Amino acid sequence: xxxxxxxxxxxxxxxxxxxxxxxxxxxxxxxxxxxxxxxxxxxxxxxxxxxxxxxxxxxxxxxxxxxxxxxxxxxxxxxxxxxxxxxxxxxxxxxxxxxxxxxxxxxxxxxxxxxxxxxxxxxxxxxxxxxxxxxxxxxxxxxxxxxxxxxxxxxxxxxxxxxxxxxxxxxxxxxxxxxxxxxxxxxxxxxxxxxxxxxxxxxxxxxxxxxxxxxxxxxxxxxxxxxxxxxxxxxxxxxxxxxxxxxxxxxxxxxxxxxxxxxxxxxxxxxxxxxxxxxxx
Ligand code: AMP
Numbered sequence: 001x002x003x004x005x006x007x008x009x010x011x012x013x014x015x016x017x018x019x020x021x022x023x024x025x026x027x028x029x030x031x032x033x034x035x036x037x038x039x040x041x042x043x044x045x046x047x048x049x050x051x052x053x054x055x056x057x058x059x060x061x062x063x064x065x066x067x068x069x070x071x072x073x074x075x076x077x078x079x080x081x082x083x084x085x086x087x088x089x090x091x092x093x094x095x096x097x098x099x100x101x102x103x104x105x106x107x108x109x110x111x112x113x114x115x116x117x118x119x120x121x122x123x124x125x126x127x128x129x130x131x132x133x134x135x136x137x138x139x140x141x142x143x144x145x146x147x148x149x150x151x152x153x154x155x156x157x158x159x160x161x162x163x164x165x166x167x168x169x170x171x172x173x174x175x176x177x178x179x180x181x182x183x184x185x186x187x188x189x190x191x192x193x194x195x196x197x198x199x200x201x202x203x204x205x206x207x208x209x210x211x212x213x214x215x216x217x218x219x220x221x222x223x224x225x226x227x228x229x230x231x232x233x234x235x236x237x238x239x240x241x242x243x244x245x246x247x248x249x250x251x252x253x254x255x256x257x258x259x260x261x262x263x264x265x266x267x268x269x270x271x272x273x274x275x276x277x278x279x280x281x
Contacts, residue, residue, distance in 0.1 A: 001083040003090045007138045010091050014140040022049035026141035028132060031055040032072040032186040036176040038085040040145040043173055045086030052139050053082050054091040056098065061127025072189050091139065098134065106130045109156045115250050116152050116263055117274065120240050128153055129160050136168050144168050149175040149183055151261055151276050155250065177203065183275040195268040198234035202266050202275045205230040209262050213279055220244035220256050231266060240265035240272060247278050
C-alpha cells in the first residue's frame with residue numbers, strides 16, 4: 001500500500017490509472033477505522049482494480065463548537081487496517097492542501113442539507129458535499145462507497161452527483177453494528193462506561209420500532225413516541241431528533257411503510273450519536 005499526500009500527486013496517479021483502463025474505487029473517511037470503514041474498503045477492493053481510501057478530517061464540515069480538534073486520530077493503525085482490507089492507496093492531504101489560503105468555493109445541496117442532522121449542524125452537509133466533490137475530482141473514481149450509517153449523507157452525495165452530472169457511481173453500503181447493537185462510530189471512544197451502556201438505547205429503540213412495524217403498527221407518531229420513551233429512560237440521553245422520513249426524498253412520513261427511514265440523533269454529554277433503520281418490504 002502506498003501513501004499519497006498531495007492532491008496533485010493523487011490526481012496524476014489517478015489519471016494514469018484511468019488512462020490504463022483501470023477502475024478506481026474511492027472510500028472517503030475521516031480515519032480512526034472500525035469495521036464499518038473496513039467493510040466499505042473490502043467492497044471497493046472486490047469491485048475495482050484500485051482502491052483509494054482518503055483520510056481527511058474535513059474542517060469545513062465541523063461547526064465552531066464541535067469536536068474537530070479532538071477528533072480521534074491514529075494514522076499508523078489506520079494504515080495497517082486499510083492494508084489488510086485491500087486498500088492500494090491512502091490519500092492523506094493536509095487542511096492547507098485541500099483549502100489553501102483564498103479558498104472560496106462551496107457546494108450546497110439545497111433543502112436536504114437543512115433537515116435532520118442539518119438542523120443542529122447547519123454547515124455540516126455543505127462541508128461534506130464540497131469535500132466529496134473535491135475528492136471525486138482528485139481521485140477520479142468510477143465508484144465511491146458510503147455507509148448507510150450516514151443515510152442523509154448518502155442521499156445528499158447521490159443528489160450532488162446527479163445534479164452536477166459527476167461521473168461516479170455512488171454505492172451505499174449497510175450499517176455495521178457492534179455485537180450488542182450499537183452502531184459503530186469513531187466517536188464511540190468519547191463515551192464513558194455509563195454513556196456507552198446507555199447509548200445502547202438508541203439501537204434498542206430502533207429495533208423496537210422494527211418489531212412494532214412487524215406487529216402491524218403503521219403510525220409514525222406512535223413509533224416515534226415509543227422510541228422517545230425508551231431512550232429518555234436514560235438520564236444521560238438528550239434527544240436531538242427522532243424522525244420518520246421517506247428514504248429517497250426525506251419527505252416527512254406519517255405512515256410507516258417499506259422505504260421509510262427511521263433516524264435518530266442523541267447526545268450523551270457532548271457526544272452526538274446517530275443511528276437509523278430503513279423499513280424493509
Ligand atoms: P467517517 O470516517 O465517520 O466520516 O466515515 C467514513 C465512511 O464510513 C462514511 O461513508 C460512513 O457512512 C461510513 N461508516 C461510518 N460508520 C459506519 C458504520 N457503522 N457502518 C457502515 N458504514 C459506516
